[in-house]
Amino acid sequence: MPTKIKINILLSLPPSDFLAHLGGIYEKSPWIVQQFYNEHLSPSLDASVVEATKERITNVKQLFDEMKRYVKDGGKEMQLDLLRSHPDLCLKLDPPGDADDTATAATTTDEDITQESRHEQRRANLSTLTPTERTTFHKLNNEYKSKFQFPFILAVRNASKYTVLSALEGRVGSSVEEEMSNALFQVDKIAWMRLLDKVDYAEGANGHGGFLTCHVLDTANGIPASGMQIDLYRYDTVDSNDGTNTQKQERKLIKSFITNSDGRLNGPALTGSEFKEGQYEWIFYAGDYFAKYSGSRLSGTPFLDVVPLRFGLDDPTEHYHVPLLVSPWSYSTYRGS
């Protein structure tokens, strides 16, 4: 994990440092970042232009919005070049003539896979594909490449091999127009994830960061669910350390809360540097809450008791409101704002 830089420091870096830091976010296409720099931050520009850029861009999302426009407006030829700059997912899976999957992978990697995408693909545990899955994968992947003339690209962080296979299966049937659009969307997502690793998004120049909130509504009684305990966990991906070169998820308790009289937490559950991209889980102790209702006719084994709610944060500059609407017999949740 490279050092993260605050956005205001980043925007003041000399050209070569800026490029060294961010140039890799679009696969083998440093020119995108370069072009953004040239037009908005370069010392050769009028000082007022650079100043305006620094005023306009105070968090990582704003920075990204400006950079990705170069892809969107770059024309079809450039877009195809960018897509074709991505490695074939296959390389990792099937090193020619190599039983144990190591040496050759290293070899091919040097040329065909950048450091960033190797890391991301490892998380997908593609190496655990069964023979049948591997066959399916190769078949679909070849079909895909021959139909669209660019490699299959998926923003795969933490995705399982099933997600990869499912996405490949679904997208191979797209029209060429649709798939071009899909693939460019994925390219942006990859750049975004890489960018998050390089910018300290917790504190922009103006301190505009995202945060997480919660709310519990009791839909059986039409009131806020007050006094309910909620635990918040974070999932981290760690090495399996079992010789398989795979990774697994570990769950860690971050905080416990009790809902207030409005069914909310007092303040954000996560904010600042704690509010980072990743997978989280609320645990709602709904059974304890409903037991308090004298009229509630709960069973010896209630239908709902401990309610887990697992969710991912993708954009640490936004407000994630992740509430629970719950009766003893039903519940729902959604990404709110």
Next chain:
Amino acid sequence: MPTKIKINILLSLPPSDFLAHLGGIYEKSPWIVQQFYNEHLSPSLDASVVEATKERITNVKQLFDEMKRYVKDGGKEMQLDLLRSHPDLCLKLDPPGDADDTATAATTTDEDITQESRHEQRRANLSTLTPTERTTFHKLNNEYKSKFQFPFILAVRNASKYTVLSALEGRVGSSVEEEMSNALFQVDKIAWMRLLDKVDYAEGANGHGGFLTCHVLDTANGIPASGMQIDLYRYDTVDSNDGTNTQKQERKLIKSFITNSDGRLNGPALTGSEFKEGQYEWIFYAGDYFAKYSGSRLSGTPFLDVVPLRFGLDDPTEHYHVPLLVSPWSYSTYRGS
């Protein structure tokens, strides 16, 4: 766990065996079961009456519905007697060999708590109450007893100490009329849970058992979610074996499914002897499913990926339909039929 008897065999037992088997389901009140037997199954009745009973009652729920009517229609005096036959939850808290509270607890236990309720209360881990919780518990419990003149009763199987405290806190504020109704409801629930341990409910005379089904709807696209993997887990309560005399929950994979073209499983997920009272969890691989949609704009870290859904089965004679309605940004579930 006592031997479970099939319902048709149970209904043919001689009086003393019938009473020995079921007499304990209502705390220290074998007369309820006795009275049911006398009026519906006794050899001294006209044979046609007994025959009609056996035809009418073919599963454990029907049996229970008839027995619990004796409580409902028993009049206030009888109901108060029944409530007062229950042990004080407090007794369990003060374990023998404990400096301040000892002798009495050991003594009272032998006499005042039946085997069944001691077992159930242990699951609540009341012994892990912190000093503050213990004080609160005693205060509320005393308030409750002095207000209502009967002990606090809760069908506590698998309930945490928080559920117990929460229920006590909520119900101590009831009116006397309400709480009498609440307490009788709990008494019925306890009897029901005990009855389930004694009757082989998987196969009634007519084979009327309950079963579990699932359905996944994709609410973003308005279609059944087909091809989604679902895992079904069961939670069992086991001894902690850590010297604390407490219990913990263990999760075990039962089955894996792939939804069919209608978003359903092919046949019930659980039925017969597998469909038993307890806590379960669906794991829906929603992220893999949505990855298949070429137009889906999923993030590198999707908001929803693996969706867990934990639920309890209380009545093994019923159909539990536990579906998922899911978009990439929201989901809901409910006890269906």
Next chain:
Amino acid sequence: MPTKIKINILLSLPPSDFLAHLGGIYEKSPWIVQQFYNEHLSPSLDASVVEATKERITNVKQLFDEMKRYVKDGGKEMQLDLLRSHPDLCLKLDPPGDADDTATAATTTDEDITQESRHEQRRANLSTLTPTERTTFHKLNNEYKSKFQFPFILAVRNASKYTVLSALEGRVGSSVEEEMSNALFQVDKIAWMRLLDKVDYAEGANGHGGFLTCHVLDTANGIPASGMQIDLYRYDTVDSNDGTNTQKQERKLIKSFITNSDGRLNGPALTGSEFKEGQYEWIFYAGDYFAKYSGSRLSGTPFLDVVPLRFGLDDPTEHYHVPLLVSPWSYSTYRGS
């Protein structure tokens, strides 16, 4: 409709005026209001007590909370007296020896039905019962009275005859304890509705009034639904003027809104004197909103287009948050806070 008085003026009325204004809220039981007055507002009390009351009670809800406690804590005998002070719903339906249901009703009314309940019952259109419904009604009503020894009471404002029949059918099966609790709940609701007609709840001494808000979440895209048009209608009950002596509902547009970038309205939809008890309807132009999404695959006849959401406000001192969570294929709503 009697003149509404502001809460601070009300609390300063001399005893006889206070009683004249509020004494009728509990059917034929002015002593409840009297007792509240004597203990909290009477000139014969220490001035500091009266002052404290006025400081404590700044809206109609707080006033009601204090008055209803006299019922709750009044003991069983008093509660039964109160229940028995209510008229029999039957009187309106079946005036002895009267074919066309007019003259006699006036006669019986004088003695047995107070002015307030006559008005409320008329809204239920009980006079439109079919012969079969009327028979059912009488049968259940008699069963009810003979079982519970008090008349069937239902807070019937705007309720249809079906609601009345349904409630009667459901409650006749209650235990005596439960039904006593149910009936007292209804008595409180009636008092509450009558109180709302007599107090100007829009502005308490401190201006604490309720208000209505809305929020639209797009659950297909995981974002606030901005730019969606919403209309707000109010339903008023007006005389049918068709010679049937019945009433009907009329819908009137109050306001139109466009959701802002957070999917909300700018400020409350209703507040102050506009936020009053009654039935309302949101009309959400969801189809227009989703049409904006270039990727949305809407049909020629979309599954969801105009989404109506009808709801009632019962407590004008509270915040009613009535949101819509909507995808092109599903939606949900709830009473939020």
Next chain:
Amino acid sequence: MPTKIKINILLSLPPSDFLAHLGGIYEKSPWIVQQFYNEHLSPSLDASVVEATKERITNVKQLFDEMKRYVKDGGKEMQLDLLRSHPDLCLKLDPPGDADDTATAATTTDEDITQESRHEQRRANLSTLTPTERTTFHKLNNEYKSKFQFPFILAVRNASKYTVLSALEGRVGSSVEEEMSNALFQVDKIAWMRLLDKVDYAEGANGHGGFLTCHVLDTANGIPASGMQIDLYRYDTVDSNDGTNTQKQERKLIKSFITNSDGRLNGPALTGSEFKEGQYEWIFYAGDYFAKYSGSRLSGTPFLDVVPLRFGLDDPTEHYHVPLLVSPWSYSTYRGS
């Protein structure tokens, strides 16, 4: 409305009749239908091919699925031609120098708008655009045409002018690839709607038609909502007859139902020839239902009483399951299956 033909009769028509009947479903592009006919139904084919076609295609959906493939696989040039065969929405709006909007429209129509699209556009009431809306419309429409080089196409049946404006506003920002895909999707939708007017879809050769079902779940009590009345209405678009040449919606009661013990209707609500494309509305009498629950603490003005649920049917060959999950304080619905 042209005569509808049964699918099996349709598939046996001679070439010229087949083309005359269906040739217009794709705007000015009869060759699509022609090509389908030539390859699957033509008398010049081997008889076994024709037989296989007739066996394979037994309802209107299957027929359409085969015809639309010619568009999907037709290549970019053909697709652009097809898009450009569509009339400019503008023509209808702005007849040069014509106050009453009739004569010129007739003139332009002859050349530029086919009979089918004139009918569909009239439903959008574009003639009621305000001057501001008209200006916006022209601006966006011109921008659209100049960006994509084909006219803006929307399957507009029953769509309001707001839907048209909203769609135009949203889609003008698409990338060229995306918008090509969007526009072709709309073209298919238009063809589908036209096809439904020409085929008697109620009875395929094998009688495979769609149908409508309902289910009401009580999420406060975790049970099916039995005994609830539900009304089903249909909305029809009729001429306003107010001299404005516009159309309006009229609501007509089709049927009333009472839910059975499983919360369902006994059999489909609509099937066969009654189950046709259009807008419908369920009215659920939820307030009456909840009044039955003795423990329910409903208000004098319940939060939910009469619950309307308006929905559109687009595909009369499918099963539409449109359920209600409802508590006294919340509800949700979705397109089920």
